[in-house]
Amino acid sequence: MDERVTTPQDLAGTIPIAIKDLTKVYGNVIAVNRISFAIAPRTTVALLGGNGAGKTTTIAMLLGLVVPTSGVVRVFGADMGRNRYQVAQRINFQSPYVDLPMRLTVRQNLTVYAGLYGVANAEERIAYLGEDFQLTALLDRATGKLSAGQKTRVGLAKALLNAPELLLLDEPTASLDPDTADWTRQKLKEYARSRRATILFASHNMAEVERLADRVILLDSGRILEDDTPRALIETYGRKTLEEVFLDVVRGRARRLDERDKPEAREAS
């Protein structure tokens, strides 16, 4: 993990995300505990962890929705506590816990957000996204009358309206059936490749993480436990799947292969 610690150059530069010693405390609960990481352009990174691991709070601090107790959050070099608006147009976000107004039609919702994000060719863009996300027939239907899968597609279309360089997603396939979830992952991969975008997503779906992520940051109780590629983590822990690694790590019953050879580990076993 040490080699991935955020450097002063990361904080000063314009890489998509640079976090240093980020901490969030609610009362006497430490939601995020001195985490540091930097994300290079054009990578897809998963924040992996169970409920209460600190994934959503970390994303919320990256979006400026939550003010950190201490530490630094920089997005494209901008301090998100002070200069969020410098970079807000280059980012977008989707979460199943945030909705678009239900009474508005899909087209109306997308038109409003196109205005907020400053998309000059809104009509063309909405038509394009409508086709790309199989929403054309739904554009004039009230958003509240759509199925969960359709709403997710609308949420993604909203998140891609401004073709963001950085896309933040909180559990992008939560409550979706396997087919829609797979379709969504495919779309995200296509977008990341074609736009050369950076994606940070929170998830506790291992298949999703293995399929999408170039890198995994494993959180537990607000701390980073691991930070590596999915393949490297599986190999490091001598497991077959990321799910096995995750379960072992968060239940505290796993040791990295490189630690098993240490004398204290042999004694313990």
Place this chain on the structure above:
Amino acid sequence: MSGVSLEAGAVVVLLMPNGLDASLRRIGALVRRYMYLLRSSGIRLIELIYWPFLQMLTWGFLQKYLAGTTIPLAQAAGVLIGGVLLWDILFRSKIGFSTTFIEEMWSRNLGNLLTSPLHPFELVAALSVWSVIRLAVSMVPVTVAAYFFFGFNLLSLGLALAAFFAVLVLTSWSLGLVSAGVILRYGLGAEELAWSLAFILLPLSCVYYPVSVLPGWLKPIALTLPPTHVFEGMRSILLHGVVNVTELWWALGLNAVYLSIGYLAFRWFLRGARINGSLLQLGE
């Protein structure tokens, strides 16, 4: 303006995110969102007119009844119904501001808005513009009906009406900002405040009676409220035919103070919501 090439046929043209044009565009986008919402429901449109209309009828008939008695003040045309209509300007504008804001929380849309390039002052400006549009939808038919039912012409207040209108709307925004901030910080549990805050002003603003009725210690407090000067001004015109310009200047000056306090309070509550994480639990 910058163009970003995506796959074949997909080009996004982004306008500059800073400056007056960008702010106006974002305010316009939000007002358009509120317009879509109103258009989506005929019931909402009827509801906008329904209560002010009932109010006007009730007080209009009372006025008509009192006019037949020997009470001198009641015989002065329009004092009661004028008070009702002007009070409704304040109340409806406040409700318009607050409910439009609460609507974002009901629809769990605030997270999307607050992560977009929208600045807090632009959100406030959009709510303010929309409260005036809602007010017009609400009050114009009722004002016309007041003329036909009771022969009361609100326009008889002349140019002062525009000033009264401005004062009351500005006061409503101050109240709306405070209640929106409290709801933002404490969640929809504080929703009741949005509905009831304006009523604090009802007894102190002397809507239906002159300031002279109040006990001595309460008069200075009443005079610190901008609407008090509006209702005193209205009575001055209707009863004596005199426009008291000093009252209006006082009201506008006080509004500048209250509006500044309201905006600062809104920003303070928003900051508090960002610190304690309540923006993550919106709607609960």
